[in-house]
Amino acid sequence: MLLKLFLAFTIIPIAEIYLLIKIGTVFGAFTSIALVILTGFLGAYLARIQGLQTLYRIQESLREGRMPSGELLDALLIGIAGLVLLTPGFLTDAVGFMLLIPATRNAIKIWLRRQIEIRYMSDRPEDIIIDQ
Numbered sequence: 001m002l003l004k005l006f007l008a009f010t011i012i013p014i015a016e017i018y019l020l021i022k023i024g025t026v027f028g029a030f031t032s033i034a035l036v037i038l039t040g041f042l043g044a045y046l047a048r049i050q051g052l053q054t055l056y057r058i059q060e061s062l063r064e065g066r067m068p069s070g071e072l073l074d075a076l077l078i079g080i081a082g083l084v085l086l087t088p089g090f091l092t093d094a095v096g097f098m099l100l101i102p103a104t105r106n107a108i109k110i111w112l113r114r115q116i117e118i119r120y121m122s123d124r125p126e127d128i129i130i131d132q
Contacts, residue, residue: 012089012091015091016088016089016090016092019090020032020036020090023035023090036088036089036090036093039085039093039097040085040086043081043082043085043096043097043100044082044085044086046097046100047078047079047081047082047085047100048082050078051075051078051079054071054074054075054078055075057071057074058072058075073109073113074109077099077105077112078099078100078105080096080099081095081096081097081099081100082096083096084096084099085097085100
């Protein structure tokens with residue numbers, strides 16, 4: 001895990017700097033910086049709107065007596081999207097905007113649920129007898 005974090009904190013910034021330099025040479029430094037700032041503001045705005053909608057759906061599920069598991073995963077992914085969109089760079093912005101697209105987020109949510117089931121549900125005994 002430590003190696004993965006180390007690689008993420010070194011490779012991602014290097015790739016971001018490389019992209020910023022390449023895009024800056026094509027479009028100019030001012031345009032590149034303005035684009036990064038614009039995507040940060042736009043991403044924060046979209047994440048806020050979707051986050052509030054998800055919070056409303058969580059509250060609605062709780063009022064109906066349902067566990068809001070899907071909505072909680074949505075909230076987690078929208079929170080991650082907001083964080084990476086505030087990080088300057090084009091790669092992180094692309095990942096953030098992909099997480100804000102409902103179809104992409106649903107695909108990631110399905111994958112995440114499977115991973116959770118594989119990791120945490122495989123050790124549960126299947127035949128639990130409850131005395132009534």
